[in-house]
Amino acid sequence: MSVILETSLASKYEEVKKIIFDMGEVVIAMSGGVDSVLLAKIAYDVLKDDALAVTADSPSLPRRELEETRRITKLIGIKHRIITTNEIHDPRYSANPFERCYFCKSELFEQLDIIKRETNVKWIIFGENIDDQSDHRPGNKAAREHFVRGPLREANLSKKEIRTLAKSLELPIWDKPASACLASRIPYGEEVTEGKLKQIEESENYLWDLGFRGLRVRHHGEIARIEVSPEQMHHIIEIANDIYINITQFGFKYVTLDLGGYRRGSLNEGFGLIPLEKVGSSS
Numbered sequence: 001m002s003v004i005l006e007t008s009l010a011s012k013y014e015e016v017k018k019i020i021f022d023m024g025e026v027v028i029a030m031s032g033g034v035d036s037v038l039l040a041k042i043a044y045d046v047l048k049d050d051a052l053a054v055t056a057d058s059p060s061l062p063r064r065e066l067e068e069t070r071r072i073t074k075l076i077g078i079k080h081r082i083i084t085t086n087e088i089h090d091p092r093y094s095a096n097p098f099e100r101c102y103f104c105k106s107e108l109f110e111q112l113d114i115i116k117r118e119t120n121v122k123w124i125i126f127g128e129n130i131d132d133q134s135d136h137r138p139g140n141k142a143a144r145e146h147f148v149r150g151p152l153r154e155a156n157l158s159k160k161e162i163r164t165l166a167k168s169l170e171l172p173i174w175d176k177p178a179s180a181c182l183a184s185r186i187p188y189g190e191e192v193t194e195g196k197l198k199q200i201e202e203s204e205n206y207l208w209d210l211g212f213r214g215l216r217v218r219h220h221g222e223i224a225r226i227e228v229s230p231e232q233m234h235h236i237i238e239i240a241n242d243i244y245i246n247i248t249q250f251g252f253k254y255v256t257l258d259l260g261g262y263r264r265g266s267l268n269e270g271f272g273l274i275p276l277e278k279v280g281s282s283s
Contacts, residue, residue, distance in 0.1 A: 035127025
């Protein structure tokens with residue numbers, strides 16, 4: 001490690017390693033976020049070739065994220081498999097209810113169950129942490145139904161502690177902003193389609209290439225609602241005409257800037273699902 005951990009965090013780190021060691025062989029649901037990358041790193045360090053990372057590819061996963069997952073698994077050295085999931089064809093998912101993530105994760109864990117049986121592995125694990133318990137995460141229900149374990153949560157690791165561990169293990173994504181699937185940009189009750197997901201991805205890629213980070217493009221029919229941190233708003237305004245011209249080429253008619261700034265789960269506002277989380281939070 002490149003830094004010395006506090007005693008309590010070092011103890012939790014050892015507990016995660018012990019939990020994974022006792023499992024013997026694992027399949028890791030690896031999305032490419034900090035949690036699942038740290039889990040994959042620890043699993044590989046403990047189990048070597050008895051650990052397999054699996055990434056689910058679907059229209060809701062940005063190509064940029066998929067390529068980053070390929071790079072990070074090569075860096076770690078862990079075996080990596082990419083599978084195709086078909087939640088977009090499930091009408092319960094595409095209808096975009098509050099529990100949309102439940103149907104997505106159910107599809108994922110059903111496919112991981114097949115891999116588990118084929119490889120004779122006992123456990124599937126994913127990057128749940130203790131902070132997730134206070135969030136609106138229907139996917140965790142699917143995990144329980146499929147007996148998927150969360151070693152980071154079992155060791156009582158918080159998101160902040162996970163980032164500290166990831167940094168100590170020299171994982172380059174330790175400070176990566178939280179990143180939800182593209183479907184999270186579509187308001188509940190509005191159908192999720194491949195066309196909408198493509199519009200969102202193209203718009204976010206365009207803004208990313210301009211240098212913006214920690215952003216979202218929310219899909220409101222003909223309207224693209226851009227969320228960036230308050231510190232980046234002035235630059236958005238400076239080049240507003242160029243942004244309008246380019247994003248409307250992706251199929252939107254109007255382009256707006258949300259003066260509330262980027263916050264996780266802004267489409268949950270008004271539904272009482274999770275507390276509002278403003279820019280500057282740990283995740």
